[in-house]
Amino acid sequence: MIAWVRNPWGRPRWLAVVTAAYVLWSIVPVGIAILFAFNAGRSRTTWQGFSFHWFTGSTGSVLHDPALQSALEHTLLLAGLCVAISTPIGVALGLGLQRWRGPGGGTVNTLMLLPLVTPEIVMGVALLLLFLRVFPGIGLGTPAQVIGQVTFTLSYVVVMVRGRLASIGREYEEAAADLGAPPHDQLLRVLLPLLAPAIIASAAVAFALSLDDFVVTQYLSSDASTTTVPMLLYASARGAPTPALNAIATVALVITLATLTLAFLVYRRFAGGREAVELASLEV
Amino acid sequence: MSGRWTWRLLSLPGVGWLSVFFLVAFYAVLCVAFGNQDTLSQPVPFWNPLDWNVGYVLDVLRNIWHGGQYLTVLLRTLAFVAIAMALALLVGYPVAYFTARHAGRFRGLVLLGLIVPFWINYLMRMLAWINLLSPDGWGTRVLHDLGIERLFLWLGLLSTRGGWLDGQEATVVIALVYGYIPFLILPLYAALDRIDQRQIEAARDLGASPLSAFLRVTLPLSMPGILAGSVLVALPMFGDYYTPDLVSASTRTNMIGNQIDEFTRQGSEKVTGAVLTLLLALILLALMFYYLRSTRRAAAEHAA
Numbered sequence: 198m199i200a201w202v203r204n205p206w207g208r209p210r211w212l213a214v215v216t217a218a219y220v221l222w223s224i225v226p227v228g229i230a231i232l233f234a235f236n237a238g239r240s241r242t243t244w245q246g247f248s249f250h251w252f253t254g255s256t257g258s259v260l261h262d263p264a265l266q267s268a269l270e271h272t273l274l275l276a277g278l279c280v281a282i283s284t285p286i287g288v289a290l291g292l293g294l295q296r297w298r299g300p301g302g303g304t305v306n307t308l309m310l311l312p313l314v315t316p317e318i319v320m321g322v323a324l325l326l327l328f329l330r331v332f333p334g335i336g337l338g339t340p341a342q343v344i345g346q347v348t349f350t351l352s353y354v355v356v357m358v359r360g361r362l363a364s365i366g367r368e369y370e371e372a373a374a375d376l377g378a379p380p381h382d383q384l385l386r387v388l389l390p391l392l393a394p395a396i397i398a399s400a401a402v403a404f405a406l407s408l409d410d411f412v413v414t415q416y417l418s419s420d421a422s423t424t425t426v427p428m429l430l431y432a433s434a435r436g437a438p439t440p441a442l443n444a445i446a447t448v449a450l451v452i453t454l455a456t457l458t459l460a461f462l463v464y465r466r467f468a469g470g471r472e473a474v475e476l477a478s479l480e481v
Numbered sequence: 482m483s484g485r486w487t488w489r490l491l492s493l494p495g496v497g498w499l500s501v502f503f504l505v506a507f508y509a510v511l512c513v514a515f516g517n518q519d520t521l522s523q524p525v526p527f528w529n530p531l532d533w534n535v536g537y538v539l540d541v542l543r544n545i546w547h548g549g550q551y552l553t554v555l556l557r558t559l560a561f562v563a564i565a566m567a568l569a570l571l572v573g574y575p576v577a578y579f580t581a582r583h584a585g586r587f588r589g590l591v592l593l594g595l596i597v598p599f600w601i602n603y604l605m606r607m608l609a610w611i612n613l614l615s616p617d618g619w620g621t622r623v624l625h626d627l628g629i630e631r632l633f634l635w636l637g638l639l640s641t642r643g644g645w646l647d648g649q650e651a652t653v654v655i656a657l658v659y660g661y662i663p664f665l666i667l668p669l670y671a672a673l674d675r676i677d678q679r680q681i682e683a684a685r686d687l688g689a690s691p692l693s694a695f696l697r698v699t700l701p702l703s704m705p706g707i708l709a710g711s712v713l714v715a716l717p718m719f720g721d722y723y724t725p726d727l728v729s730a731s732t733r734t735n736m737i738g739n740q741i742d743e744f745t746r747q748g749s750e751k752v753t754g755a756v757l758t759l760l761l762a763l764i765l766l767a768l769m770f771y772y773l774r775s776t777r778r779a780a781a782e783h784a785a
């Protein structure tokens with residue numbers, strides 16, 4: 198530390214040590230949790246040998262336990278529906294906002310950004326009361342969960358689309374207009390193809406956000422059939438579960454990271470590395 | 482159709498969606514908080530603001546004024562968030578600083594290490610610690626062997642040996658730090674990365690000591706990142722209920738989020754729950770708008 202104060206251009210060892218310790222601290226516990234998913238015994242704290250039992254075994258595994266299976270299926274169902282709805286609406290809103298002229302744009306922009314900064318419990322309570330008292334016909338359950346997830350993933354899609362639009366600039370559109378393309382052709386044949394990497398990436402982010410979501414999904418759930426993987430983790434982490442819980446968390450983690458890696462690669466291929474890093478860190 | 486209307490039409494579904502499921506939903510919280518409840522203690526919202534009943538709001542305010550349960554919970558939340566935020570800054574700043582300035586050829590790797598936790602499910606990260614800190618867990622053993630357990634016992638931060646998960650305030654605060662610190666480090670890294678190295682060199686050339694160059698150039702220039710990052714971790718911490726539930730499972734560590742969760746999702750006091758939600762939203766509104774304004778300004782500078 199003293200050496201660093203004397204000469205900050207030298208390699209500050211203690212900073213490197215703190216950083217390495219931090220990265221280890223943030224990743225190793227999860228690594229150990231993943232390791233225990235492969236434990237042969239029933240313990241999540243004592244290592245009893247390596248096995249795939251909790252993934253594919255005939256009893257109590259992710260593949261064969263009805264509760265785990267249902268949670269995984271429901272999580273993926275919600276994520277699929279969430280992406281299918283929030284991507285088109287979000288892309289349209291992103292395009293609309295980026296090119297919005299005249300009054301109203303600022304207000305709509307603030308409205309779009311608010312879900313990003315609203316604590317989830319506030320949104321959870323608000324949507325819970327909405328579905329109990331304003332739309333009792335929808336009620337709680339899968340449709341409510343999808344709607345809730347779309348409401349907060351939408352903003353991420355918009356922000357990412359707008360970021361890409363800003364870096365594309367207006368030249369291509371103007372060129373198309375100069376060449377006589379009507380507005381809908383400018384949109385469909387010029388802008389959308391240029392936007393494709395951002396659309397794919399934002400769909401992946403929406404998928405990952407939906408998969409990871411806990412609060413809104415929990416508030417809008419109705420019965421056991423609407424339990425997702427994060428809800429399962431919350432409900433049984435403190436109980437006396439088997440390593441199957443670690444196994445299902447691992448499966449969800451692999452799906453999330455694979456989706457995001459794929460999106461990252463697509464985005465980097467078409468839009469450049471720096472933007473891709475900003476994307477991965479959700480720098481909004 | 483003029484181009485101008487094409488864009489407005491494109492915005493329509495999104496605006497409609499957010500109006501119904503965000504604005505109307507929020508209005509429903511207001512109408513429940515200023516409403517009543519029926520004999521089954523289900524909420525009866527009053528949709529017309531002229532009919533609003535202030536009874537439940539006054540009850541909560543009176544409770545806080547007289548130092549009741551809600552005040553205790555609010556103050557505990559504030560204390561937890563403040564300590565967790567300070568600790569997160571203390572750990573996060575050096576990490577962000579190193580990554581932005583000195584990571585060299587390891588920068589990509591370190592960045593990956595900073596981003597990955599961001600995408601690991603929060604509950605899985607808590608599950609990992611629950612396994613480690615259970616009485617026979619590896620973490621409990623390591624903390625014992627390193628003497629950290631003794632230190633915490635001596636400091637009064639841990640009440641029994643190996644009892645890390647039995648309603649310990651220190652465990653909740655550290656879990657909050659662990660859970661939300663990625664949200665702090667990334668904006669901080671971005672802010673530090675944007676600082677023009679030449680400004681620091683200029684300060685050094687003009688005779689500033691390394692320490693005063695840091696304190697008078699780097700630190701002030703990274704202030705927007707510190708503030709943005711602090712807001713980004715404070716907002717979800719204020720609304721957290723699952724972290725105390727998971728790592729403490731005791732009402733001794735209840736935060737405002739736990740109180741709201743008990744009243745609304747689990748319980749039958751949805752009206753009071755709505756009042757508390759409103760109170761929380763009001764407390765956080767200033768932070769939310771501060772963050773939105775600062776990102777807008779940053780975006781404008783970015784574009785310029």
